[in-house]
Amino acid sequence: MRFQVLGNFEVLGDSRVRTPSAPKLRRTLALLILRHNETVPTKALIDELWGSSPPDKAIRAVHTYIYELRRSLARPGCGGELFLETRPSGYTVCVPESAIDLNSFRALVKEGREVLAAGDPGHAREVLNRALGMWQGGALANVDCGELLEAHATELEERRLRALEMRVEADFQLGRHHELNGELKALAAARPLHEGIHAKLMLALYRSGRRGEALKVFHDLRRHLVDELGLEPGPELQRLQRSMLAGDPSLDPPAVAKPPPPRRAQPPAPPAQLPRDTVDFTGRQAVLDEIAGLLAAHGATTGLPVVALVGMPGVGKTATAVHFAHAVRVRYPDGQLYVPLGGSQPTPATAAEAMEHILRGIGVAPRDIPTTLGGRMALFRTWSSDRRVLVMLDDADSPQQVEPLLPGGPGCAVLITARSLLYGLRGARTVALGCLSAAEGGQLLTRLIGRERTDAEPEAVADVVRLADGLPLAITFLGERLMALRPVSIACVLAKIRSAKGQHRLSELSALGLDLYDRLDSCFRKLDENTQEAFLRLALIPHRLFTAGQGARALGTDITTADVVLMRLVDASLVEVAEQRAAGGRRYRFREPVREYALEKMAVTRTAPSVRHFMGF
Structure with a gap:
């Protein structure tokens, strides 16, 4: 969706106007959009809607307005809560900066100001005219503004006037x-x-x-x-x-200086956008070799090598991909592009937004970036057709998001990270990333806290890795706690952590730096309602490894259906295939942090009797 405030307040999405018609809904959404990605207190909404004379049930009315906005603006397949989030003290609209015309206006004005100060009034005039051309009337012209929105509208008009004054100054200089x-x-x-x-x-x-x-x-x-x-x-x-x-x-009038003779343009430096590699990276040699082999297999063809690294939250997909990319960057002398796609976020980046990020990264001036996705794709594929570029697409949401971002040259390579399998992405090869082995987990902990401590307590080290169930994010979290309590033995700290683990929910650990609950929750929210229900029921199976038959009993269905549901959860990286038997049967497992998440999720969405019912299968 896109939002316009420079003129009539409009909400545009799915090729149609979705602006709320009710005045109070429009005012509520306008204030949330103008303060996007920050929490707007409920009191501020009440002040805007009713001023100093709110009704007795103002809070309930605000809740109703929020519900109506979520219902009317929800995207297909997604709840409106992904767009409009509830916070402890209010509400937050989560949208990309590029979705609001005001932010594009600000960026153009900033560019125009800088160009004018640099002594190029012609270019400044062009940029500032583009900024002013975004206005379609007075700010929030169709909104009956209260005190807060009136202040915002006044501030917007002042920005417009300042931009106009700069453009007039450019005209004077010309x-x-x-x-x-x-x-x-x-x-x-x-x-x-x-x-x-x-x-x-x-x-x-x-x-x-x-x-x-x-x-x-x-x-x-x-x-x-x-x-x-x-x-x-x-x-x-x-x-x-x-x-x-x-x-x-x-x-x-000043003499209009002749434009200086064009200087020979220096070719821009190749983009080098990879995030820094981590010094604590451990193991994964088999996965790194597999990725290298898949990319090398395309060497004699005209096809584009695309590898998707898929795994559960916290398993180290980004760290592994970044480590590999740094190791092979010399093979791609024309640049390395890094594109965060936000697939785990409430509002993932659109393909058009990601393509704009890519074009800016290769040096295309903002004014030269095409307005349509097709134009952006054509420009990037032309640029990359005879270059050797490595493109890392991090945290992908879907094949539809990824497909338009692929470069055009066979000398390029694409490395994708995702939490779910990207079915339908033509030519892509998938590499599954699992948790660390016991040995690798011990090596990671050694790098974090030092060999002297781990050599002194090898059994406690093994217990730490078992407690984290091999998940790198959890091992790193525990290692940081051990470093913070350096004089204390590992076994003593481990006992304290186990005690705290029994007293605190997984979601509460985010305050200490372990955001695993939120990461798993983003995977859970992408499941359909029936699969969510099945996931919660399956987590109650009291065995570490279980079969489709045991899953069928937990779900109250037949084995074939249970197998399909389980494979759907495997695709979403919430369940693992532990082993494939020769007879064709599979055994599945939940990683312990995933099971803890599911049980906590069930505790807040189920009554105690229903939980006891499911545990009696």
């Missing part, structure tokens, strides 16, 4: 004073007390050989100021009048 007269007269009429606009009108008229009209503008403004405010014009305006009366040559 000697376009003749063309400014009509525009400045209209502005002066709309703002009869604005001295800055009147000063520019006087100067434009004077430089056009119309000194008498310029001086009349001064006298008319002086009369307005004296009659309405009892004030004389400011010192700058009075100096300008005296200079005009004296025919000061400093007011004459």
Whole structure:
């Protein structure tokens, strides 16, 4: 969805206008959009909607408005809560910066200001005209603004006026004073007390050989100021009048300098956007070799090698991909691009937004980026057709998001990380990333806390790895706790952690730096309702390894259906295939942190009797 505030407030999505028609819904959403990605307190919404005289049930009314907005703006397959999140003290609208026209306006104005200061008024005028062209009327023109929105609208109009003043200054530097007269007269009429606009009108008229009209503008403004405010014009305006009366040559139009001869453009440096590699990276040699082999297998073909690294949250997909990318970067001398796709976030990046990120990374100026996704794809594929570039697409959401981002040259390579299998992505090869082995987990802990401590307590080290169930994120979290309590033995710290683990829910550990609950929750939310239900029931199976038959009993269905559901959860990286038997049967397992998440999720969505019922299968 896209949101417009520079003129009528509009919500655009799915090729249609989705702006709320109810005035209070429109006001509520407008305030949330103007303060996007930050928490808007419920009290602020009440103040905007009712001012100093809210009704007795104002909070309930706000809750109703939020519900209606979520219902009307929810994307297919996603709840509106992914777009409009509830916070302890209010609500947050989560949208990309590029989804709101105000942010594009700000970026263009900033670019225009910098270009003007650098002495290029022609380019500045072009950029600022593009910014001003985004306005379709007064700010929030179709919103009945309360006190807070009125302040926002006033601030937006001030930004518009400042951008216009900069563009007028660019016109003056280009000697376009003749063309400014009509525009400045209209502005002066709309703002009869604005001295800055009147000063520019006087100067434009004077430089056009119309000194008498310029001086009349001064006298008319002086009369307005004296009659309405009892004030004389400011010192700058009075100096300008005296200079005009004296025919000061400093007011004459500046000579328009000839543009300097074009300098030979230096080729831009190849993009090198990879995040830093981690010094604690451990193991994964078999996975690294598999990725290298898949990329090398395309060497003799004209196809584009695409490898997707798939695994559960916290298993180290990004760290592994970054480590591999650094190891092979010399093979891609034309650049390494890193694109965060936000697949685990409430609002993933669109393909158009990601493509804009790529084009900026390869040096395309913002003004030269095509407005359509097709145009952006064509530009990138043309640029990459004869180059060797490594593209890392991190945290992918879907094949539809990834497909448009693929480069055009066979000398390129694409490395994707995702939590779910990307079915339908043509030509992609999937590499599954599992948890660390006991040995690798011990090596990671050794790198984190030092060999002296791990050699002194090998059994405690093994217990730490078992407690984390081989999950790198959890091992790192536990290692950081051990480092913070360095004088204490590993066994003692482990006992404290186990005690705390029994007292605190997984979600509460995010305050200490373990955000595993939120990561798993994003995977859970992407499941359909029936699969969510099945996931929670399956987590109650009291065995570490279980078969489709045991899963069928937990779900109350047949083995074939249970197998299908389980494979769907495997695809989502929430369940693992532990072993494949020769007879064709599979055994599945939950990693312990995933099981803890499921049980906690069930505790807040189920009543105790229903939990006991499921445990009795």
